[in-house]
Amino acid sequence: MGVGIEVTNLNAWYGTNHTLQDINLHIPANHATALIGPSGCGKSTFVRCLNRMHETNPIARVTGGVKVGDVDIYADAKPVEIRRRIGMVFQRPNPFPTMSIYDNVASGLKLNGYRNRRVLDEIVEKSLRNSALWDEVKDDLRKKSGASLSGGQQQRLCIARALAVDPEVLLMDEPASALDPVSTSKIEDLIFELKSQYTIVIVTHNMQQAARVAEKTGFFLNGRLVEFDSTHKIFTNPSDKRTEDYITGRFG
Amino acid sequence: MSEIRTFQPQFQQQKPSEGQAYAPQPGGAPGPGGQMGDQSDSAIRAFLRARGNSALADGGFRALMVLCGFSIFGIVALIAIVLIYRSGLVWHNFGLRFFYTYDKDPATGQPLYWDPVNGHFSAVPFLYGTLVSSFLALLLAVPLAIGVAIFLTEMCPKMLRAPLAFLTELLAAIPSVIYGLWAVFILVPLLREHVNPLLSKGLGWTGLFTDDNPTGLGFVSAGIILAIMILPIISSLTREVMIAVPHSQREAVLALGATRWEMIRMGVLRNARIGIVGGVMLGLGRALGETMAVAMVIGNTAEIHRNLLANGASMASVIANEYAEATSDLHRSALTELGLALFIVTILVNALARLLVWAVTRGAPAQAH
Numbered sequence: 130m131g132v133g134i135e136v137t138n139l140n141a142w143y144g145t146n147h148t149l150q151d152i153n154l155h156i157p158a159n160h161a162t163a164l165i166g167p168s169g170c171g172k173s174t175f176v177r178c179l180n181r182m183h184e185t186n187p188i189a190r191v192t193g194g195v196k197v198g199d200v201d202i203y204a205d206a207k208p209v210e211i212r213r214r215i216g217m218v219f220q221r222p223n224p225f226p227t228m229s230i231y232d233n234v235a236s237g238l239k240l241n242g243y244r245n246r247r248v249l250d251e252i253v254e255k256s257l258r259n260s261a262l263w264d265e266v267k268d269d270l271r272k273k274s275g276a277s278l279s280g281g282q283q284q285r286l287c288i289a290r291a292l293a294v295d296p297e298v299l300l301m302d303e304p305a306s307a308l309d310p311v312s313t314s315k316i317e318d319l320i321f322e323l324k325s326q327y328t329i330v331i332v333t334h335n336m337q338q339a340a341r342v343a344e345k346t347g348f349f350l351n352g353r354l355v356e357f358d359s360t361h362k363i364f365t366n367p368s369d370k371r372t373e374d375y376i377t378g379r380f381g
Numbered sequence: 382m383s384e385i386r387t388f389q390p391q392f393q394q395q396k397p398s399e400g401q402a403y404a405p406q407p408g409g410a411p412g413p414g415g416q417m418g419d420q421s422d423s424a425i426r427a428f429l430r431a432r433g434n435s436a437l438a439d440g441g442f443r444a445l446m447v448l449c450g451f452s453i454f455g456i457v458a459l460i461a462i463v464l465i466y467r468s469g470l471v472w473h474n475f476g477l478r479f480f481y482t483y484d485k486d487p488a489t490g491q492p493l494y495w496d497p498v499n500g501h502f503s504a505v506p507f508l509y510g511t512l513v514s515s516f517l518a519l520l521l522a523v524p525l526a527i528g529v530a531i532f533l534t535e536m537c538p539k540m541l542r543a544p545l546a547f548l549t550e551l552l553a554a555i556p557s558v559i560y561g562l563w564a565v566f567i568l569v570p571l572l573r574e575h576v577n578p579l580l581s582k583g584l585g586w587t588g589l590f591t592d593d594n595p596t597g598l599g600f601v602s603a604g605i606i607l608a609i610m611i612l613p614i615i616s617s618l619t620r621e622v623m624i625a626v627p628h629s630q631r632e633a634v635l636a637l638g639a640t641r642w643e644m645i646r647m648g649v650l651r652n653a654r655i656g657i658v659g660g661v662m663l664g665l666g667r668a669l670g671e672t673m674a675v676a677m678v679i680g681n682t683a684e685i686h687r688n689l690l691a692n693g694a695s696m697a698s699v700i701a702n703e704y705a706e707a708t709s710d711l712h713r714s715a716l717t718e719l720g721l722a723l724f725i726v727t728i729l730v731n732a733l734a735r736l737l738v739w740a741v742t743r744g745a746p747a748q749a750h
Contacts, residue, residue, distance in 0.1 A: 213638030223629040237637040
């Protein structure tokens with residue numbers, strides 16, 4: 130089961146660029162939360178702060194608190210431990226091209242020294258079933274490389290890879306923006322399925338996508354969280370004028 | 382070439398219209414200039430017209446460049462032909478046996494690998510020397526080179542990166558005779574006084590290190606100096622292929638909770654491995670053919686010893702040492718045959734290496750997106 134995330138006074142910088150300013154919000158457990166906003170508004174930076182990926186860039190800096198479940202990830206833990214508990218799916222599918230499909234899915238567990246073959250087999254199958262890829266690849270698990278799949282399949286493989294370590298939170302940074310409409314709808318169905326078991330945070334450019342998959346939606350603009358509310362409220366009766374302008378397509 | 386081809390028709394098409402423009406008006410003033418020729422730009426136009434179509438110059442230029450291009454094939458072919466021709470005598474006398482067998486003293490049973498005065502010739506001790514010294518060099522250089530490349534691409538502070546990379550590549554520019562001198566003055570005494578006794582004490586039981594050579598020269602000296610010489614080539618190519626690994630691969634591994642080393646192993650080295658093998662082979666190519674530094678420290682004794690501290694000789698070093706003084710045709714021919722073998726092997730190794738590096742840097746990992 131997933132856990133909730135409590136963000137307090139989060140600030141982030143890229144060099145001198147103050148990309149996130151005083152973000153406060155609560156992301157509920159076992160729901161999908163969408164983050165929308167125009168390009169460069171800080172929504173990607175925000176999810177990258179939730180698993181401490183932001184700081185892998187040497188010029189990046191973060192202050193403030195992020196509590197995932199009971200753990201303040203910036204105070205009580207090392208980045209490596211945090212990232213084992215929080216899965217991430219990137220904008221562009223990035224399977225490991227030199228590994229088979231099986232090894233791609235098992236990579237997170239193998240990395241951490243998990244060697245029980247029988248359990249690995251089970252987890253690989255379960256993860257691929259959960260990411261709706263099993264039927265398409267079950268005959269080529271060890272024969273084909275991760276890079277031989279189509280773009281949409283690659284992205285579902287990346288989701289399976291993230292799910293295999295049974296994360297408490299799944300972060301998705303525009304997971305469908307590089308995909309065609311059919312693959313996109315598969316990914317959306319998947320998010321819909323998965324959100325009962327995992328806490329999902331999804332960054333998206335596509336407002337319909339946010340409306341379809343998420344219970345909660347946050348609107349980011351210029352590094353600030355303008356509004357955070359139920360998806361229904363955001364898309365039908367936003368309280369901030371800027372949110373309304375954005376969702377009605379007046380800018381962005 | 383294609384540019385020239387497409388350019389010519391355009392040029393020819395323009396000519397008729399040009400001609401029309403300058404054609405004398407019917408009943409008008411005579412002369413090619415016509416009315417327009419009387420105007421102020423006539424000198425320029427006359428000058429340009431007088432230049433003709435430059436077909437000869439253009440063709441000449443093209444022929445010259447084609448010649449330059451094909452001269453590469455010519456040079457390689459000429460080298461091969463000369464080597465084959467000059468080694469014919471040994472090929473005729475010994476055939477392939479030259480490369481795998483050697484004479485023995487009928488009385489004592491001692492091997493007579495190489496005795497030009499008495500007509501004993503065999504490539505075996507030189508093949509052995511070349512392979513052993515090159516293999517030792519790879520053994521020492523590869524881990525160090527990969528370490529240097531990892532440090533430079535993944536860990537080095539930005540400030541230090543450029544100077545360090547520059548220095549590593551500068552190592553490749555030092556003439557090999559300088560390496561040889563350094564080895565003779567510093568490395569060999571150091572090995573002789575301090576390292577060889579230790580190797581002998583610690584690893585003597587393997588039979589590979591027996592400290593019975595008072596000179597300090599030998600396979601180990603040659604291997605170490607070769608390792609230093611091929612270090613820059615391997616590390617710079619490794620660096621190149623590591624940089625070619627997309628950033629998204631590193632992020633994918635990090636997001637799974639990898640430590641820095643795990644990220645480098647799984648996200649970078651794994652993706653770059655074919656290119657790294659290419660870099661290693663390129664280093665091997667250089668080590669096989671390296672002449673001067675090896676000739677200065679390997680000891681130049683055409684013998685085969687299991688003991689790596691003993692003197693030996695490599696294919697390149699024996700050619701350099703003996704060719705000028707070779708008096709008999711057979712001796713010269715034997716040395717040339719060694720050169721031919723070296724030529725073929727280094728070309729094959731280099732070609733394979735380049736192919737592997739190219740396979741990676743042209744963007745093979747980019748399939749990942």
